[in-house]
Amino acid sequence: MTTDNRKLKFTVVVANVGNIPIADKEQAVKCFNHYVKESQNQEAGRCYGEDVTLFYYDEIVEEYIGTRMVTDVMNREAVEAELALDKA
Numbered sequence: 001m002t003t004d005n006r007k008l009k010f011t012v013v014v015a016n017v018g019n020i021p022i023a024d025k026e027q028a029v030k031c032f033n034h035y036v037k038e039s040q041n042q043e044a045g046r047c048y049g050e051d052v053t054l055f056y057y058d059e060i061v062e063e064y065i066g067t068r069m070v071t072d073v074m075n076r077e078a079v080e081a082e083l084a085l086d087k088a
Contacts, residue, residue: 009057014039015050015066028054029062036064 008021010028014035022028032054038047049068054061 010061011055013051013053013055014047015052015068016046017050032062032064039064039066 007023010022010025012020012022012028012031012035014020017035020031022031032052035047035050035052038044039050039052040048042048049066051066051068052064054063
């Protein structure tokens with residue numbers, strides 16, 4: 001069975017997971033909300049802290065910015081501060 005890609009109007013993009021094409025708006029919103037909750041759940045494995053974006057064709061409809069980037073930046077700043085102390 002093949003899928004007609006012209007009917008897949010929505011795409012949920014989950015960083016570190018991939019693209020999830022969906023034809024129906026209601027299902028796309030449910031999927032988006034599901035992955036936002038997974039991103040906020042520390043027990044969610046590879047979804048935890050990841051960005052989640054809902055597209056209608058190529059336009060962003062909804063976007064959740066995960067915590068991973070903030071954590072990575074904070075960790076980098078802490079490491080850089082330690083390195084600066086070592087050089088002093």
